Amino acid sequence: MKLLFVSNLYPPNVVGGYERLCFEMAEALAARGHDVHVLTSHYGAEKADYPRQTVYRSLKLFADEYNIYRPFTSSPEQRAEWSAQNVAELDRVLSEFRPDRIFVWNLYFFDESLLDAIKASGIIPVYLLTDNWLIAFLNPKFIEDYMRDRVFGGGPQHWSPTLLDRLRIASGRLPFRLPGHAIFASRFMQRLYSEAGFGFNGSDIVYHGVHLDPHAGVARARDRLRQTGQLRLLVAGRVVEIKGVHTAVEALPAIRAALPNLDVRLSIVGDSQDDAYLERLRGLAEGGGCGDAIEFLPPVAATDLSALFDAHDIYLFPSLYEPFSLTLILGLHAGIPTVASDAGGNIEIVADGQTGLLFPRGDAAALGECVRRLVAEPATRAMIADGGAARAGQHEFSNMVTSIDLALERAR
Incomplete structure (x- = not known):
């Protein structure tokens, strides 16, 4: 299968564990015979090429050049220009590579235009939802309230759906229904996306895996x-x-x-x-x-x-x-x-x-x-x-x- 990974960051430029996991998954799937290409940003000073992967470091990240945690500001004209460049780059890679699946890992620090281009490509997208980036794109009010009230405000995080919620989910009448397949990192994330009104053509829960040291002991x-x-x-x-x-x-x-x-x-x-x-x-x-x-x-x-x-x-x-x-x-x-x-x-x-x-x-x-x-x-x-x-x-x-x-x- 021909797979195009799309991620905001990619090793050797990393902030947290998901970028390393993205790399390890790309390596593992390539080892299984899949044709793996990766489209990511050119953010970060380090560069590297990896065997069995074709990596395009050509997207523009909406982030401070020196510290990703600092607020980022740009003019509307500059943001529109970068967004257009990112979409054009995605289109170029899709047209040259023609993947069977677009494996979307994380689009934080891009904007919704890149997601729209993925949805409009006609290629099946698969979203790895290890955090709330997709909610932030399409239902920002929900996640803002959730973070304020239930994360930093100390309210309950684990959602118990009402009968109305269950009927809405069963009928597929969800305000944010996306093409493709979702892979959730936990039951918690699956419930969070359901509460936020998201639905997909299909979904799975796949817990993260790690390379376990056989010599570690208790x-x-x-x-x-x-x-x-x-x-x-x-x-x-x-x-x-x-x-x-x-x-x-x-x-x-x-x-x-x-x-x-x-x-x-x-x-x-x-x-x-x-x-x-x-x-x-x-x-x-x-x-x-x-x-x-x-x-x-x-x-x-x-x-x-x-x-x-x-x-x-x-x-x-x-x-x-x-x-x-x-x-x-x-x-x-x-x-x-x-x-x-x-x-x-x-x-x-x-x-x-x-x-x-x-x-x-x-x-x-x-x-x-x-x-x-x-x-x-x-x-x-x-x-x-x-x-x-x-x-x-x-x-x-x-x-x-x-x-x-x-x-x-x-x-x-």
């Missing part, structure tokens, strides 16, 4: 904690507000007070280009008297994550909103006892008391109590380390590739 989680008089806590992921890093920082003073015999340390590892949020975290740390106990570190390569987890005692995953996390799966597989928020798809990975401990998102006191409990209860620590590793084993990358391959084949 024995260290049983006995190493507290041996050195230190408690090493870890947050790993993008250092942005939606990841809830501030909840871990806010919890640290109470954790230290509850565990006076331990030297409690918190490592925050990840992309920290969001300068304003980083300053907020530093202010929280100083205000809580914990500035000396927190270390901010740059992101590590995926191949180094196992060593990172092994250097810490408890993994904190405090997201306010999370469709489905690859890093969370890797943490569970590494056998590090994990404390995760109940946001989004987290509850589809972490079963409270079995594969990790859950706490209400944004609740620093509850997060702190989970940490105290893991220190005080070695049996619980060992049980969730075992359970987490077993759960992560269900998310081997090859399983995801097989499911994606089948979904692409049956897309109509």
Whole structure:
């Protein structure tokens, strides 16, 4: 099958996990005999070519050239010119390559004109919906209200459809009905898109997969904690507000007070280009008297994550909103006892008391109590380390590739 991936970013220029996953999926599908081309932006300073892939780095991203988190401004004329160029480039690639499927990964930092061109191409689109970018394009009011009220406002994230909602979905009378096939990263994302009024010709739920290290184990989680008089806590992921890093920082003073015999340390590892949020975290740390106990570190390569987890005692995953996390799966597989928020798809990975401990998102006191409990209860620590590793084993990358391959084949 001839596949054209379309993504706003592509390695070696990455911000989060989805760009790396896009690359790995393109590699895997090419290895299975598919003819893979990738259309992406020229954003970022690094360039690379990859065997078995044809990569076009020719789209223009509506983003600050030096920091993707900074607000981007342009004149209406410039935006219209860039949009026209992007559509023309898509048309050129489609006409030269003539793919069987357009595999749409993420169009954030483009505008709706590129989506319209994909829909009008006559080629079956398949949308990988790992976040809300498509809702933001077509129903921005919904996602603005959702983020304000239910993510940052603390309201319920998990939707229970009414009878009217069920009838609307069953009848197909959805305000945003798109051609092609949707692949959702979790049941949470499928429900979110349904609530926002989206429908497709077909859909699947395909949980993300990761390359699991066969040498990772859980024995260290049983006995190493507290041996050195230190408690090493870890947050790993993008250092942005939606990841809830501030909840871990806010919890640290109470954790230290509850565990006076331990030297409690918190490592925050990840992309920290969001300068304003980083300053907020530093202010929280100083205000809580914990500035000396927190270390901010740059992101590590995926191949180094196992060593990172092994250097810490408890993994904190405090997201306010999370469709489905690859890093969370890797943490569970590494056998590090994990404390995760109940946001989004987290509850589809972490079963409270079995594969990790859950706490209400944004609740620093509850997060702190989970940490105290893991220190005080070695049996619980060992049980969730075992359970987490077993759960992560269900998310081997090859399983995801097989499911994606089948979904692409049956897309109509």
